[in-house]
Amino acid sequence: MQRLLYTERAVDRLGVWTHYRTCNLCEAMCGLEIRLDGETIQSIRGDREDPFSRGHICPKALALEDLHNDSDRLKHPMRKTGSGWERISWDQAFSEVAERLRSIQNQYGRSAVGMYLGNPNVHNLGSMLVLSSLVKAIRTENLFTATSVDQLPHHFAARHMFGHYFLLPIPDIDRTDFFLILGANPVASNGSLMTAPGVTQRLRDIRARGGKIVLIDPRRTETAAEADAHHFIRPGHDVLLLLALLETILREGLARPGRLAEFCTDFSELDSLVEGYAPERVAPRVGIDAVEITAMAREFAGAKRAVCYGRMGLSTQAFGGICQWLINVLNIVTGNLDRAGGAMFTRPALDIVTKERVREFGRWHSRVRGLPEFGGELPSAALAEEILTPGDGRIRAMITVAGNPVLSTPNGGRLDRAFSELDFAVAVDIYINETTRHADIILPPTTGLECDHYDVIFHTLAIRNTAKFSPALFEGAEDSRHDWQIYRELARRLASDEHPFDEHHPLNQATPAQMIDFGLRAGPYGKDGLSLDKLRETPHGIDLGALEPCLPDRLFTGDGLIRIAPVELTRDLERVRGLLEGTGGNGSLSLGDLTLVGRRHLRSNNSWMHNSERLVKGRELCTLMIHTRDARARGIADGQKVTVASRVGRIELEAAVSENIMPGVVSIPHGWGHDREGVGLSVATTHAGASINDLTDEALLDRLTGNAAFNGVPVSVEAIAAGAAIDATE
Numbered sequence: 001m002q003r004l005l006y007t008e009r010a011v012d013r014l015g016v017w018t019h020y021r022t023c024n025l026c027e028a029m030c031g032l033e034i035r036l037d038g039e040t041i042q043s044i045r046g047d048r049e050d051p052f053s054r055g056h057i058c059p060k061a062l063a064l065e066d067l068h069n070d071s072d073r074l075k076h077p078m079r080k081t082g083s084g085w086e087r088i089s090w091d092q093a094f095s096e097v098a099e100r101l102r103s104i105q106n107q108y109g110r111s112a113v114g115m116y117l118g119n120p121n122v123h124n125l126g127s128m129l130v131l132s133s134l135v136k137a138i139r140t141e142n143l144f145t146a147t148s149v150d151q152l153p154h155h156f157a158a159r160h161m162f163g164h165y166f167l168l169p170i171p172d173i174d175r176t177d178f179f180l181i182l183g184a185n186p187v188a189s190n191g192s193l194m195t196a197p198g199v200t201q202r203l204r205d206i207r208a209r210g211g212k213i214v215l216i217d218p219r220r221t222e223t224a225a226e227a228d229a230h231h232f233i234r235p236g237h238d239v240l241l242l243l244a245l246l247e248t249i250l251r252e253g254l255a256r257p258g259r260l261a262e263f264c265t266d267f268s269e270l271d272s273l274v275e276g277y278a279p280e281r282v283a284p285r286v287g288i289d290a291v292e293i294t295a296m297a298r299e300f301a302g303a304k305r306a307v308c309y310g311r312m313g314l315s316t317q318a319f320g321g322i323c324q325w326l327i328n329v330l331n332i333v334t335g336n337l338d339r340a341g342g343a344m345f346t347r348p349a350l351d352i353v354t355k356e357r358v359r360e361f362g363r364w365h366s367r368v369r370g371l372p373e374f375g376g377e378l379p380s381a382a383l384a385e386e387i388l389t390p391g392d393g394r395i396r397a398m399i400t401v402a403g404n405p406v407l408s409t410p411n412g413g414r415l416d417r418a419f420s421e422l423d424f425a426v427a428v429d430i431y432i433n434e435t436t437r438h439a440d441i442i443l444p445p446t447t448g449l450e451c452d453h454y455d456v457i458f459h460t461l462a463i464r465n466t467a468k469f470s471p472a473l474f475e476g477a478e479d480s481r482h483d484w485q486i487y488r489e490l491a492r493r494l495a496s497d498e499h500p501f502d503e504h505h506p507l508n509q510a511t512p513a514q515m516i517d518f519g520l521r522a523g524p525y526g527k528d529g530l531s532l533d534k535l536r537e538t539p540h541g542i543d544l545g546a547l548e549p550c551l552p553d554r555l556f557t558g559d560g561l562i563r564i565a566p567v568e569l570t571r572d573l574e575r576v577r578g579l580l581e582g583t584g585g586n587g588s589l590s591l592g593d594l595t596l597v598g599r600r601h602l603r604s605n606n607s608w609m610h611n612s613e614r615l616v617k618g619r620e621l622c623t624l625m626i627h628t629r630d631a632r633a634r635g636i637a638d639g640q641k642v643t644v645a646s647r648v649g650r651i652e653l654e655a656a657v658s659e660n661i662m663p664g665v666v667s668i669p670h671g672w673g674h675d676r677e678g679v680g681l682s683v684a685t686t687h688a689g690a691s692i693n694d695l696t697d698e699a700l701l702d703r704l705t706g707n708a709a710f711n712g713v714p715v716s717v718e719a720i721a722a723g724a725a726i727d728a729t730e
């Protein structure tokens with residue numbers, strides 16, 4: 001049993017007391033009410049007094065307890081031996097890691113050490129504030145993160161239109177009358193780049209007040225059940241739909257940009273850019289009727305307050321960047337950007353949208369394929385080849401921090417092989433999993449309930465301005481380290497005369513909580529008295545109000561103008577022309593007659609929460625969803641084992657035959673495939689599933705931004721043991 005850290009508590013007669021915090025597992029920032037009997041967790045419930053989440057939670061919140069008590073979770077540095085792993089001291093671990101990294105960089109150059117920073121970093125306070133010191137100490141051009149398998153296209157569009165990669169417009173769903181959603185499933189994901197705890201209720205509220213929800217998705221999802229209309233779309237063809245919506249609005253004179261017109265450049269260019277994309281022209285490719293597209297355009301333009309939003313289905317496909325640009329344009333021409341009920345910007349208490357963080361593009365390129373850098377990162381789809389391809393500049397060592405790229409990046413099977421060829425690998429991670437099993441040394445930090453928490457990122461992406469601080473509940477295991485202590489110590493040990501580590505610099509001394517206090521006081525509400533102490537006194541969090549218009553003041557374009565048609569984006573229209581004409585603008589490698597897309601499930605969280613029995617028990621989650629017609633044609637019955645093959649690999653899993661997917665499309669969730677040698681996850685390996693990323697293809701990219709195109713992969717599907725299959729589906 002770990003010691004309690006949080007002691008400012010009111011204990012009732014029976015010794016039961018309550019701790020309030022924010023769940024940091026996904027983007028929704030739900031408030032939790034944790035009841036404890038002494039030091040034992042009795043229950044985890046939604047905190048009804050949290051003004052933002054109002055009592056909402058999902059089943060994953062309960063898994064925080066499992067994570068805390070998981071005996072597979074690492075708590076001390078581990079070194080690989082000939083036959084397994086041995087515990088070593090922190091001092092030994094730090095000196096060995098620093099020594100190996102330094103010697104590889106001395107011999108082969110600084111970029112011979114690569115880094116992959118995974119998703120949980122953006123949910124961890126210590127990483128958000130201190131990981132950059134380790135990144136700076138490594139100084140590699142081979143930096144990879146989950147951004148390029150996720151939301152890079154949003155950043156790319158924001159950077160070129162609004163001047164800042166993090167000036168991301170958030171759909172103001174609490175006030176909208178028309179919500180047009182493309183390629184997102186908030187009912188299962190709880191919302192992304194749209195922190196909106198209890199999103200299902202918020203969707204229902206739109207309809208209850210007479211508004212409308214329209215969803216575009218090749219699968220009839222959990223969100224479709226909450227929508228007024230759902231349209232199947234051929235994966236990867238949204239760009240044509242968006243162009244047709246815009247073409248109709250402009251041609252029919254429905255554009256009403258209002259005050260936005262005063263600070264937009266190149267407005268007049270739009271007509272010519274969308275020419276040739278009339279609904280009748282695109283409909284056969286998109287798979288949605290021209291009459292429907294026209295009606296959708298008129299309704300969107302005619303709604304009092306409307307917002308268009310596109311997420312994973314749009315950003316992780318071959319036209320991610322241009323889709324995110326067109327979504328912004330659609331919101332602008334209808335006057336819905338920066339207006340209540342449209343797409344708005346936050347004013348977070350701790351503001352990371354500053355001029356120091358604007359982010360540049362294309363300052364260097366990846367060695368093998370020449371893919372462009374963005375904000376210091378290269379596309380993760382290029383990682384394996386940078387390790388495997390011999391020659392100068394090859395990656396010889398990897399540092400992974402809270403990432404599992406073997407399961408999370410395209411052609412993960414190849415990356416799995418690549419990791420086994422490294423000279424040295426170190427992982428900052430809490431488990432021995434598919435990626436960290438390749439490490440020579442694992443440095444496990446404290447996690448979850450053992451950490452102070454403030455959501456640096458997701459307050460910036462929320463549908464209301466809010467602030468909340470959660471103190472650590474439990475102390476870490478004896479002789480454990482926080483993530484930020486690990487980064488700082490490694491940075492210190494990697495310093496040289498040329499690049500010294502300044503022990504006395506406030507940023508190298510402060511704890512994350514102290515840094516938050518500083519950020520809050522310097523932030524937009526600091527003058528009104530917002531500070532860490534204030535947040536400590538308000539354990540349910542503070543609501544700072546609805547989002548407010550802030551343009552043009554908040555733009556970072558220099559001249560205070562929105563670039564509505566930046567050449568960095570419009571140049572990609574040439575590739576779109578190819579898609580329209582069917583000459584392969586999609587870059588599709590046609591080696592299968594079905595098209596693969598991804599999906600998420602409420603009880604799963606990317607690649608790492610499958611070691612919680614309560615989340616994985618019951619019906620198999622990792623299945624191939626396939627339309628009844630396509631199943632029948634292949635003699636596949638519901639529940640039957642099938643083989644799915646793509647250009648890069650082949651996996652086996654169960655089929656789930658359904659009418660809820662577009663004919664010709666199949667869907668597999670990501671993050672599974674745990675049955676690999678050496679994985680130290682006792683529950684997950686008994687619910688192993690298979691990895692979709694053994695099928696996704698590193699060659700399929702959004703060529704504009706370098707983001708991985710997980711959606712739209714050509715695959716073929718075969719029954720493993722046909723037999724009685726056909727009868728069973730009748």
Ligand SMILES: Nc1nc2c(c(=O)[nH]1)N[C@H]1C(S)=C(S)[C@@H](COP(=O)(O)OP(=O)(O)OC[C@H]3O[C@@H](n4cnc5c(=O)[nH]c(N)nc54)[C@H](O)[C@@H]3O)O[C@H]1N2
Pocket residue numbers: 117118119120124145146149150312316401402403404405407408409428429430431433445446447448483598599605606607608670671692693696710
């Ligand atoms: N085919 C397909 N692939 C996808 C996606 C998809 O939709 N389809 N989605 C993509 C997206 S959006 C994302 S964000 C990525 C996510 O993929 P990754 O960036 O690889 O992140 P996770 O899968 O969440 O892996 C998290 C790792 O962090 C570790 N971890 C958990 N908590 C902590 C902690 O507190 N500290 C530390 N140091 N480690 C911790 C876990 O053990 C695990 O190894 O996957 C991408 N991959």
Ligand SMILES: Nc1nc2c(c(=O)[nH]1)N[C@H]1C(S)=C(S)[C@@H](COP(=O)(O)OP(=O)(O)OC[C@H]3O[C@@H](n4cnc5c(=O)[nH]c(N)nc54)[C@H](O)[C@@H]3O)O[C@H]1N2
Pocket residue numbers: 026027119150182183184185186188189190191192216217218219221233234235236237238311312313314317597598599600601602603604605606667711712
């Ligand atoms: N329960 C749970 N919640 C999560 C996560 C999780 O793993 N589990 N992961 C978190 C992370 S890291 C992220 S980034 C967010 C993602 O949040 P979302 O983007 O809401 O999540 P997805 O379920 O990936 O939704 C993508 C949808 O796009 C559809 N789609 C696929 N291809 C296309 C296409 O070409 N066009 C269109 N229009 N649609 C397409 C898919 O069918 C799917 O329904 O979720 C977060 N929340």
Ligand code: SF4
Pocket residue numbers: 023024025026027028029030056057058059060061190197
């Ligand atoms: S929706 Fe997300 S933040 Fe809310 S309880 Fe579930 S995992 Fe936690």
Ligand SMILES: [Mo]
Pocket residue numbers: 119146150
């Ligand atoms: Mo993500």
